[in-house]
Amino acid sequence: ADGIAQLRRFVAEIRHAQGEFEQTVHSTSGRKPQQASGQFAFSRPGRFRWSYDTPYQQLLVGDGERLWSWDRDLAQVTVRPLGDALGSTPAAVLVGSSDFESAFELSDGGASDGLAWVVARPRHADSGFESMRLGLADGTLRRMEMRDSFGQNTVIVFTRLAAVGAIDPQLFRFTPPPGADVIGQ
Amino acid sequence: CATPALSPAPPAARRTALDAFALEGRLSASDGERAASGRLEWRHHDQRDDWTVLSPLGQIVARLERTAAGALLRTADGGRYEAASADELLPRILGVDAPVARLPGWVQAAPGPDAEIRERDAAGRPALVIDAGWRIEYPDYASDEPAAPPRRIDLSRGDARLRLIIDSWTPVP
Numbered sequence: 001a002d003g004i005a006q007l008r009r010f011v012a013e014i015r016h017a018q019g020e021f022e023q024t025v026h027s028t029s030g031r032k033p034q035q036a037s038g039q040f041a042f043s044r045p046g047r048f049r050w051s052y053d054t055p056y057q058q059l060l061v062g063d064g065e066r067l068w069s070w071d072r073d074l075a076q077v078t079v080r081p082l083g084d085a086l087g088s089t090p091a092a093v094l095v096g097s098s099d100f101e102s103a104f105e106l107s108d109g110g111a112s113d114g115l116a117w118v119v120a121r122p123r124h125a126d127s128g129f130e131s132m133r134l135g136l137a138d139g140t141l142r143r144m145e146m147r148d149s150f151g152q153n154t155v156i157v158f159t160r161l162a163a164v165g166a167i168d169p170q171l172f173r174f175t176p177p178p179g180a181d182v183i184g185q
Numbered sequence: 186c187a188t189p190a191l192s193p194a195p196p197a198a199r200r201t202a203l204d205a206f207a208l209e210g211r212l213s214a215s216d217g218e219r220a221a222s223g224r225l226e227w228r229h230h231d232q233r234d235d236w237t238v239l240s241p242l243g244q245i246v247a248r249l250e251r252t253a254a255g256a257l258l259r260t261a262d263g264g265r266y267e268a269a270s271a272d273e274l275l276p277r278i279l280g281v282d283a284p285v286a287r288l289p290g291w292v293q294a295a296p297g298p299d300a301e302i303r304e305r306d307a308a309g310r311p312a313l314v315i316d317a318g319w320r321i322e323y324p325d326y327a328s329d330e331p332a333a334p335p336r337r338i339d340l341s342r343g344d345a346r347l348r349l350i351i352d353s354w355t356p357v358p
Contacts, residue, residue: 023242025242071211071350073350074222074350076213078213150259152243154243156242181346
């Protein structure tokens with residue numbers, strides 16, 4: 001399967017994109033899988049918007065330098081340098097800059113479910129997840145599976161991913177809503 | 186001018202603390218240096234506690250287990266830390282140095298005997314509690330029932346602050 005070739009093309013050619021995703025988390029504790037869904041947008045390098053509509057409203061924004069995470073019910077914003085946070089979100093794959101492969105070691109993951117798969121192992125030990133499988137078709141990322149060192153398996157299906165010419169940079173700026181606490185660096 | 190007639194304090198709602206439960210929620214915490222945020226899963230009974238903090242992606246950031254034998258903290262990057270008591274490790278997972286023994290009572294708004302309940306809400310439930318130097322506010326409960334569990338809890342002491350939204354609450358038989 002040519003998963004790696006498709007992934008390289010995806011990282012090199014898809015500079016800006018937006019769409020929707022569905023997330024399912026399978027935990028080792030045998031609890032019923034937990035569903036979440038929302039929208040995303042990204043502009044390489046380093047800028048992305050990842051917002052959950054269900055089960056509750058949460059927003060993750062990478063503005064190129066920092067990762068803002070906001071939870072409406074908590075009415076609090078946490079901000080961290082993007083560098084060390086990038087590894088722990090799928091954003092690393094979506095918006096990693098050109099040296100994507102300096103962050104991940106790629107190996108062929110064969111073909112199944114109509115997708116060509118790539119296994120990506122983070123080169124930095126403390127990236128917070130053990131391995132990731134990326135499923136592509138027609139040069140576009142369709143599915144992403146992340147397994148952490150506890151055996152939790154997160155599956156993200158990109159139900160829509162549309163490349164676009166450009167995205168309004170405002171989408172990747174985050175201004176804390178009035179009354180929200182801001183926590184962190 | 187006439188001083189406003191003080192409305193009679195609402196009758197104290199009778200609240201009993203469960204000694205076993207499973208709680209799922211979201212937390213955001215800081216002690217002025219460290220900041221922690223994410224989903225929290227906590228299984229509690231007197232012999233054992235399991236705290237798990239997860240990222241929005243459902244990946245486990247850290248897990249702390251307490252048994253009679255001691256406490257073990259494991260982190261996503263493979264770190265393992267052991268201690269005689271969970272109190273020594275809890276700040277690494279919750280972001281603040283809250284007293285482990287009092288947390289079960291605090292999250293159920295059923296604080297211990299030496300806590301001071303300063304304010305109560307219209308249903309007679311604790312709205313502001315002072316306990317062990319901590320300020321615990323209950324701005325929101327899951328329903329209007331006097332015995333309802335809290336929906337949102339704000340803990341603070343000095344620079345340390347923790348806010349917890351409880352999404353689901355399951356008494357464990």
